[in-house]
Amino acid sequence: MINxxxxxxxxxxxxxNNWQLIFPLIGLIICIYSGIKLSFKYLNFDLxxxxxxxxxxxxVIIKLCLFFINKLERKWIVKQRWELIRIFIVFGLTGSxxxxxxxxxxxxxxxxxxxxxxxxxxxxxxxxxxxxxxIFLLLLGFIFGQFKFFWNFEKKMLRRIGLGKFIKK
Numbered sequence: 001m002i003n004x005x006x007x008x009x010x011x012x013x014x015x016x017n018n019w020q021l022i023f024p025l026i027g028l029i030i031c032i033y034s035g036i037k038l039s040f041k042y043l044n045f046d047l048x049x050x051x052x053x054x055x056x057x058x059x060v061i062i063k064l065c066l067f068f069i070n071k072l073e074r075k076w077i078v079k080q081r082w083e084l085i086r087i088f089i090v091f092g093l094t095g096s097x098x099x100x101x102x103x104x105x106x107x108x109x110x111x112x113x114x115x116x117x118x119x120x121x122x123x124x125x126x127x128x129x130x131x132x133x134x135i136f137l138l139l140l141g142f143i144f145g146q147f148k149f150f151w152n153f154e155k156k157m158l159r160r161i162g163l164g165k166f167i168k169k
Contacts, residue, residue, distance in 0.1 A: 014080040023085045030092060031065060032058030078149065086144045094136040101136075102129035 015021060035058030039050045069084045078084060106112075106125055113121050134154060141150030155167045 013082040013085070015082050016080075020082055023082060023089065027065070027085045027089055028062065030089065031061040034058065035061055076149070083146065083149075086146055087149060090137070090140045090144050090146060090150065093140055094133055097136045097140075098129045098133035101132045105132075 013024065032055055036051060036054030038057055039054030043050055043053060065088055069088065073084060076084065076087065102125055105128055111121060111124060137150050138154060141147045158167055
């Protein structure tokens with residue numbers, strides 16, 4: 001029965017090799033971890049209740065990701081459906097990493113909400129985070145084997161913000 005379920009899962013996601021199952025597993029772990037982190041950050045219940053709510057939130061996040069994967073499947077051109085999971089993992093890690101790196105850089109530059117206008121502080125923080133976002137998107141895209149997809153994504157994004165003249169077609 002379990003073997004049959006795995007076979008159906010592999011067919012649905014167009015997984016040909018067992019090593020490709022690592023990406024749905026990573027996605028599952030990230031979603032449940034995110035749900036648990038959100039639960040502990042915003043709720044103040046007992047440990048077991050927070051864990052339970054976190055796992056439920058994790059499954060809600062999985063459902064949300066699957067919804068977006070189904071919507072974007074027609075828009076994003078990939079060879080196999082499971083590659084969409086890798087793309088979502090790269091987007092998730094990139095967003096988190098750019099903010100994670102942006103904070104220490106702001107601090108290193110001596111910029112804080114106390115010594116700078118709050119609006120200016122957040123503007124600088126967003127600009128620095130966006131710069132690292134672009135770098136991490138390509139780097140993690142390369143690591144996860146999706147460099148071509150993310151390079152095309154970057155070029156499209158740069159054209160939309162008016163920097164297309166610097167990119168060859």
